[in-house]
Amino acid sequence: MPVSFIQPEFKVKIDYDKCHKCGRCVQQCGWGVYNFNERPIPDDAKCRACHRCVTYCPAHCISIEKNQLAYRDNDNWSPAARKAVWRQAETGGVLLTSMGNPLPYTRIFDHLVLDACQVTNPSIDPLREPMELRTFIGHKPDSVGVESDGEGGFRLAEGEGMKNNLKLDTPILFSPMSYGSVSLNVHKSLAMAAQRLGTFMNTGEGGLHADLYPYQDNVIVQVASGRFGVNPDYLNRGAAIEIKIGQGAKPGIGGHLPGEKINKEVSGTRMIPQGTDAISPAPHHDIYSIEDLRQLIYALKEASGYKPVGVKIAAVHNVAAIASGIVRAGADYVYLDGFKGGTGAAPQVIRDHIGIPIEIAIAAVDQRLRDEGIRNWASVIAAGSIRSSADVAKAIALGADAVAIGSASLMALGCHLCQSCHTGSCSWGITTQKPELTRRIDPEWGAEQLTNLVHAWSHELQEILGALGVNAVESLRGSRERLRSIGLDEQMNKVLGVKPAGM
Amino acid sequence: MPRQMAPGVTEGYLKVAPSVARDGDTVTIDAAGIYYRQLNEAIRGAIAEGATRVVLKNVNGQRYIGTGVKAKGVTIEVHGTAGNDMAMFMDGPTIEVFGAAQDGVGNTMNAGKVIVHGDAGDVLGYGMRGGAVYVKGDVGYRVGIHMKAYESLVPIMVCGGNARDFFGEYMAGGILVLLGMNTQFAEQPLVGSFVGAGMHGGVIYLRGQVESWQCGKEVGITEATEEDMAALKPILADYCEAQGMDLAEVLSVPFTKLAPFSHRPYGKMYAPM
Numbered sequence: 001m002p003v004s005f006i007q008p009e010f011k012v013k014i015d016y017d018k019c020h021k022c023g024r025c026v027q028q029c030g031w032g033v034y035n036f037n038e039r040p041i042p043d044d045a046k047c048r049a050c051h052r053c054v055t056y057c058p059a060h061c062i063s064i065e066k067n068q069l070a071y072r073d074n075d076n077w078s079p080a081a082r083k084a085v086w087r088q089a090e091t092g093g094v095l096l097t098s099m100g101n102p103l104p105y106t107r108i109f110d111h112l113v114l115d116a117c118q119v120t121n122p123s124i125d126p127l128r129e130p131m132e133l134r135t136f137i138g139h140k141p142d143s144v145g146v147e148s149d150g151e152g153g154f155r156l157a158e159g160e161g162m163k164n165n166l167k168l169d170t171p172i173l174f175s176p177m178s179y180g181s182v183s184l185n186v187h188k189s190l191a192m193a194a195q196r197l198g199t200f201m202n203t204g205e206g207g208l209h210a211d212l213y214p215y216q217d218n219v220i221v222q223v224a225s226g227r228f229g230v231n232p233d234y235l236n237r238g239a240a241i242e243i244k245i246g247q248g249a250k251p252g253i254g255g256h257l258p259g260e261k262i263n264k265e266v267s268g269t270r271m272i273p274q275g276t277d278a279i280s281p282a283p284h285h286d287i288y289s290i291e292d293l294r295q296l297i298y299a300l301k302e303a304s305g306y307k308p309v310g311v312k313i314a315a316v317h318n319v320a321a322i323a324s325g326i327v328r329a330g331a332d333y334v335y336l337d338g339f340k341g342g343t344g345a346a347p348q349v350i351r352d353h354i355g356i357p358i359e360i361a362i363a364a365v366d367q368r369l370r371d372e373g374i375r376n377w378a379s380v381i382a383a384g385s386i387r388s389s390a391d392v393a394k395a396i397a398l399g400a401d402a403v404a405i406g407s408a409s410l411m412a413l414g415c416h417l418c419q420s421c422h423t424g425s426c427s428w429g430i431t432t433q434k435p436e437l438t439r440r441i442d443p444e445w446g447a448e449q450l451t452n453l454v455h456a457w458s459h460e461l462q463e464i465l466g467a468l469g470v471n472a473v474e475s476l477r478g479s480r481e482r483l484r485s486i487g488l489d490e491q492m493n494k495v496l497g498v499k500p501a502g503m
Numbered sequence: 504m505p506r507q508m509a510p511g512v513t514e515g516y517l518k519v520a521p522s523v524a525r526d527g528d529t530v531t532i533d534a535a536g537i538y539y540r541q542l543n544e545a546i547r548g549a550i551a552e553g554a555t556r557v558v559l560k561n562v563n564g565q566r567y568i569g570t571g572v573k574a575k576g577v578t579i580e581v582h583g584t585a586g587n588d589m590a591m592f593m594d595g596p597t598i599e600v601f602g603a604a605q606d607g608v609g610n611t612m613n614a615g616k617v618i619v620h621g622d623a624g625d626v627l628g629y630g631m632r633g634g635a636v637y638v639k640g641d642v643g644y645r646v647g648i649h650m651k652a653y654e655s656l657v658p659i660m661v662c663g664g665n666a667r668d669f670f671g672e673y674m675a676g677g678i679l680v681l682l683g684m685n686t687q688f689a690e691q692p693l694v695g696s697f698v699g700a701g702m703h704g705g706v707i708y709l710r711g712q713v714e715s716w717q718c719g720k721e722v723g724i725t726e727a728t729e730e731d732m733a734a735l736k737p738i739l740a741d742y743c744e745a746q747g748m749d750l751a752e753v754l755s756v757p758f759t760k761l762a763p764f765s766h767r768p769y770g771k772m773y774a775p776m
Contacts, residue, residue, distance in 0.1 A: 084776075087774055087776065088774060090774075091774035092774075093771075093772060093773050093774030094772055094773050094774065095773075095774055095776050096773040096774060096775045096776060097775075097776045225649075226630070226649070227611045227629075227630035227649070230592070230611055230630070231592060231594060231611075231613045231632070232571045232572075232573045232592050232593075232594050232613070233573070233594075235571065235592065256769060258767075258770065259766070259767050259770070267653075271632060271651075271653040271656075272651055272653055272675065272676075273652065273653065273654075273676070273704070275766070276675065276703065276704060276766045276767065277703060277766070277767045277768075277769065277770065279673065279675070279701070279703065279769070281649065281673055281701075285626055285629050285645050285648045285649065285672075285673075286588075286606075286607055286610055286626045286629050295566070295587055295588060295607075296588075298566070298567070299566075299567055299570055299571075299588045299591050299592075299610070302539075302540070302543055302567045302570045302571055303567075303570050303571025303591065303592045304571065347773075348776060419776075422775055423775060
């Protein structure tokens with residue numbers, strides 16, 4: 001019997017003429033690809049194409065290639081589909097994977113284009129003129145009371161205006177990733193960057209480590225079904241509280257951090273014993289209805305002195321009606337996570353086949369809330385594969401107030417999307433708790449990488465706004481008239497509320 | 504469609520501060536007809552001003568009593584029926600309810616004690632991490648769900664009556680006890696189905712018998728040993744004192760112990776790609 005039907009996905013090629021025999025590749029690889037016997041000898045089967053060794057090889061003598069092993073052509077049975085069957089026949093297990101949905105679904109953002117001013121209504125140069133990206137997340141009043149300022153003008157009347165909103169200097173947040181799924185150094189990098197950028201990081205469901213307390217004014221604390229690390233102190237430290245109902249990568253199912261990742265620090269932050277699995281049940285067992293959700297929202301408000309409370313859901317078929325219920329339940333924001341959003345671990349079948357694209361969810365939710373006259377009651381945060389400032393602009397034009405980035409922020413820290421977070425052996429030191437790997441990220445360096453990324457996107461967003469001839473991101477928000485579609489069918493255009501290019 | 508403010512459960516309640524009477528360290532608040540937000544503001548205010556005993560009169564379903572309150576040496580007395588999510592996230596105080604309580608008592612509670620001299624509803628002690636909840640009578644569905652323990656924090660819940668389905672589901676730690684004594688449903692089984700389903704930590708004690716078909720596949724069912732009973736006895740003694748019951752009578756029937764087979768019930772379910 002063969003050991004396995006599955007052949008290595010990659011070939012590790014070393015140019016031994018150039019190789020210094022320094023052994024750095026052996027040291028750097030978290031997957032144990034290399035053995036050293038006078039020179040590094042790779043085991044192709046263990047390679048995940050994360051490029052850690054390639055990046056750190058001083059001789060640039062390593063290359064990773066696809067294993068070009070030929071399979072008999074069959075459009076129906078791709079090599080990946082065959083491998084999945086073999087793996088399950090060997091193990092009897094649910095296939096576990098990570099990061100976002102890699103299947104070739106239509107990328108709607110790539111079929112949308114933005115407008116620009118030409119001749120009439122001149123464009124604006126953001127380098128020389130003010131360009132406002134400031135964004136407020138939270139409930140906005142139905143009307144604004146003003147009073148005379150005694151000098152012929154008006155001012156806000158006492159007690160009028162926005163209350164308890166989160167102030168963002170740019171409409172980009174970091175999406176929730178728990179300590180446990182990512183390392184503490186990643187959490188620190190995100191928190192420091194959020195503080196410098198005037199935006200927010202999100203703890204995810206794994207609690208708030210004491211090292212993040214200095215950054216707590218830029219931290220959103222999450223409450224998920226496992227209630228890990230949730231106590232009055234936790235709720236009072238966060239700038240806002242988020243109820244996690246679902247995640248784009250795994251709508252409708254719970255989370256499950258394996259015991260191996262629950263070391264002393266993770267255990268202390270989550271307030272659970274070391275080595276036991278941290279199980280987040282699929283539903284919150286105190287939420288079986290919108291009324292129950294309202295009860296939890298107000299419990300969190302009561303416990304925190306009425307901080308903003310948001311609700312994160314995965315984008316699913318009925319997302320518009322669900323979002324309406326969430327807003328009516330008293331949420332200050334709705335966080336929509338599209339089906340291409342990342343994860344630290346999810347069953348492959350769920351990640352790849354459940355949920356809907358974020359572009360559609362934004363449009364459907366924004367329209368529904370407008371139709372019901374409650375769009376101002378809550379903000380909409382969109383996530384689930386925001387890859388560039390263009391995606392940010394398009395998401396906002398479709399109706400989002402702000403976006404959140406997870407995969408992109410991890411890429412700023414070295415992630416190469418090798419989809420192996422669930423192994424806990426991330427060579428880049430991101431999704432691991434092994435001390436020899438986590439120390440690869442210096443939070444100071446990480447914060448700078450993240451700050452650079454968000455600054456760059458923010459500048460690009462200002463350029464886009466300038467081209468559109470508006471001087472504030474507020475003017476782009478929900479302005480679908482500034483979008484056109486290319487290559488989408490009529491039905492899709494209708495759902496998105498967007499005209500085809502040329503109309 | 505006309506614009507309206509978010510609808511609230513305000514009907515029949517007044518959004519005004521309740522009347523508060525102080526007598527030394529005791530503060531008495533009349534909750535009759537007062538909306539929960541104003542009532543809880545008054546409770547928190549009384550505790551912040553140093554009250555060690557807060558007496559709530561005429562409570563009629565107000566939610567969130569004691570929710571998020573972090574204090575030591577404080578007792579809250581509830582006269583009437585406590586509303587949902589009482590003692591949620593609570594960290595320290597003692598709440599004594601002279602009446603029944605609704606759903607969510609001790610939800611995600613950290614420390615403190617809740618004594619209910621009546622029945623209680625569903626989802627009691629969800630995600631509870633420490634402290635104790637003592638209910639005299641019957642309880643509803645999903646009681647003790649996902650209770651957990653951490654270091655010195657070991658949550659304890661004792662229910663004196665019968666319980667419905669999903670008792671101790673997902674339990675990850677702590678001690679959950681069901682007596683079946685003070686019940687309105689004496690002719691029905693002690694507990695419903697799916698007891699301890701998905702359980703991966705902690706222990707459940709039932710006074711009497713349970714059938715294996717009533718339990719989740721993750722739990723082992725054994726008779727409580729002398730050692731088990733020695734550990735349980737002080738808890739039951741404390742419960743009996745709080746509820747005015749006879750410990751000898753409680754101990755007169757053998758207890759069944761439910762404990763999980765594994766701390767990692769789903770460890771072998773996955774095939775990493």
